[in-house]
Amino acid sequence: MDNQQQDYISDRLNVLRLRFIERLRGELAYLSDFADQVRKGHVDELALNDCRQRLHKLAGSGGTFGFPSLGEFARDLEKRLKREQKALAAESDGQFDFLPVDENIADQLELLIGIADLDNPLSTERERSVQPDEELVSHGMLVRLIVVLDATDQLKALPDELQKYGFSVETIESREGVLLASSADPCNAAAVLCSDASIEGVARWLEAHPRGAYQPPVPVVCIGQAENFDRRYHVAQHGARAFMSAPVDLPELVERLETLVQELAAGTKGRVMIVDDDRELAEHYCLVLKSAGIEAHAVSDPLTLLSELYAFEPELLLMDIELGAHSGVILARMIRFHARWLSLPIVYLSSEDDPERQLRALSGGADEFLVKPISEDYLIRAVQMRCHRARQLSELMNRDSLTRLLKHSVIKQEVERERQRCTRGDYSSVAVLLDIDHFKQVNDTWGHAQGDVVIRTLANLLRNRLRESDAIGRYGGEEFLVVLPHCEPSAALRLMSGILESFSELEFSSEEEVFHVTFSAGVAKINDFSAGDQIIEAADKALYERKRNGRNGVTLYTDNA
Template sequence: MNSPLQDPLADRLHALKQRFVERLKVELVSLEAYGQKLEQQDVELESMRNCVQRLHQLAGSAGTFGFPEVGELARELEKRLKTEVEHWPDNAGAGHPGAEACTGLAVQFRALVARMKTESAEPVPDRDQAATTVIDEASLHGQQVRLLVVSDGLSELDDLVKELSRYGFNVLVLGLSDDRFSETNRAALLDNVATAICWHGMVERVARQVSGHHADAWPYLMPLVCIGETGQFEQRYRVASAGARAFFPEPVDVPELVERVETFVEEKTSRVRGRVMIIDDDRELAEHYSLVLAAAGIEPRVVNDPAQLLEALHGFEPDLVLMDIELGHYSGVTLAGMIRFHARWLSLPIIYLSAEDDLESQLQALSGGADEFLVKPISDDYLIRSVQMRCQRARQLSELMNRDSLTRLLKHSIIKQEVERERLRSMRGDYPSCAVLLDIDHFKQVNDTWGHAQGDVVIRALANLLRNRLRESDAIGRYGGEEFLVVLSNCDAPAAEHLVGRILQNFSELEFAVGEQAFQVTFSAGIALINQFAEGDQAIEAADRALYARKRAGRNGVMIYDQSMAGRSLSPADGF
């Protein structure tokens, strides 16, 4: 949403603009002197190259700091000087380019210098007159999610409400005549509800009640899920035309419904997260980009010295790289090629952010290994939206590679890495964290009795429950088959035991229907304090020993690792 700059951000951006004006004054002296040399036809190749680099930075940054005319004049002058550099004879000394070219260039220099004098002489507007930018709403993930079930008093939705409550949702049941649907209360309802659910016969009325004066936006503010008797085309079409985002025929596949709701919750409440590395030798401009992106919930890392690039990549692991194509003595195109030397970074999106506006030059630059080209100056709003979109796409690709297809949880290798990462973080931060291994009890019997398809439903149900009940800072993975590995950050063992016990209680209350029959399932869990071990794998093994100790003690419970378990066999010979 568009909102005024937050005070700390506005203060820092205001200070940056003042720094840029001071820089303009320094550049003014240098460029004015160079213009006088051109008038005297006293120029050298190296000094001209240096001037091209200065103009390139000015063309890219002036517009961002509120001086678009300076930027445009610098851009045109940079182009002309580049042409002269490219055609500079190998044996030419001082005096090249020719008299006519020098005179033309000198005229352009005088125009640029005059504009810079005017701009640098004008006072920077007060902070409260600064521009606005896009600031995302804070993420709500981790709080209990509220669902709205709209009832006509006739449809049987009580069982569904109970099932959704067991998954940890806060379910609010309202009738269409409830005064909370009134004009004065509708906004508060929208703000506090993640998803609405109704019977398909009510879809048009619910849509009218919910939408108010926001008919185009409401399906995304509060997605509507419809439940119906059949999945016929006409019925689905009617539901879709009313603005519903999903349709579930009866009997409702509750785990699948929960998974869809989770998707809507992520869309509505969580920021588009991402890590962006900004590689630019223009310190003020790079800091400006960094501040703006950080305010939008994106974690930036600035690299001003290209020689530090590879080390920074490995330490930061960005989702996206923003890079200028001219970085002093270094070429961004060459640096992009260097990044692609490493198999680890072959899929890393690299976006050039440069004042270069020649399409042919852009195409040549992209052939070096980058993915896209954004032309400076770029507005804060456009930068944020561009980066958010590309980070989201990068993360979607990462999800496909790193997530288990059945549960959408982290794959075995990735969740193991998370244990080690959390061990290192917790050691640096001096706080406790736990690794938890969960295993569904008697899962072979579930498959043998009810079929493997129903076994998949049970696995997805536990995955959805874990995702809904744990914090965003916690990592959840499918460790293998019916086994899950969870990393609880900043959580000691007794707190972990209490939390996992509550999740076990909720899971054991879920009923899985197969025709006229139903069954319930439990799990066992082992907990190990990650900080007690020198390696993440050791913490996982300890949690595994605690898990098997719990199974030997009768399953359906949670146990914390202690040293007495260290020598026990992990053989599954007892049929656990």
């Protein structure tokens, strides 16, 4: 067997394992619902038999796909349920609609879900990207910028200033519009900053270093003196994504860079579910999308559609109109019955090309039509654009408008989710509550607009200095809540102290006056508590202990705090 064949088999095995994980998520969603029905006493003979059969399948496939503990536990639980089923059948003798199933069965099902650790669709991805504690003290996201320096000296001070915000900055020189030879690779940069005098040379340089297929171009931020229409048009003509007047407002620049970085990072990502009874065609579409970095999942049986939706959490649904005995139009209408899926974009992927029939089909609850046959390139680009739009809408719902961090309710949920994950995984995690010192004085002295700048600046600094696996939220006003998985309290203290030092060095200006701001923080070890609210309360107590001792520091919660 040659290497090419080995690679193919390895790839197919990985695909099969992913398919199992995707199916497992649906099964776990079903088992969780079944456990709830057991507690409510709403289980009949048919449901009990269905649950036992699902456990039987998990017992047979768990070990094969890398979940040996899950398979063994499912096998034991299947035997237990089979004995329970026989006993209940003998006792009821068909006299009752619902069976008095032992509530311990529900407890065992929840333990099974915990073993799988797939109850949160993001848990495995988040934990896989977590780095050891030693890495925590470094810039977790390492957002890389390239600054082009030229004779105008407009950007001369920028590299040092941007590094204070946690960016990794490289510089290259430009003379008379020509970029000098440099080892800097723009393909791996989050953004390029240049003056308006260098924009043409930067454009040529980027054209000579194209990014990969379906990758968005590196964004260019241009800084210059010119305010007239013609100059701005010239800058836009050469590909700039933003233009800012010199001298640049640093907090405003950092905020704009953060927006561009997030758009670039999410440019090719997406979660797409394909519903088509042609299995081979659905698999083909999945492989095409996966080749472009898009996570895709095929569903061929409409009867499992709803459970698969909740398990996979897609950003976009592609669905054929004709699905054997079922209609995609009716399925789209049925999906909209659930409030959770009212905003889910549904796109018909069908050979139907009659405009009138397309309009009638769209009236059932879908958003758009893509007509088969469709080229691979068109499919990828169409999906990327629609996923990007769906992500923007999701950001509006789940993110704070000022800081673009998680909203109060969402970050509180992250605390409880991480408590459950680190309890099951037997590792340490911490929560940190931060509060900007004397923030009322900032607002009263410098104005609410400057207060907003301070809040956004701290949000940007946290986002740059923390890992992608960390969760950051605006808890309220000038307070921030951070969740640090796989982190010991000692490492969290070092990390937050380093961020505090960087934040205190930043200069804020208003009407030619400069001022500095600090924050106070409380740290609580998540493992020490049995509920998310208790963790936040402990971090809050540590925070106020810090304030009583002079603010401008980080304090770890103890029983005496």
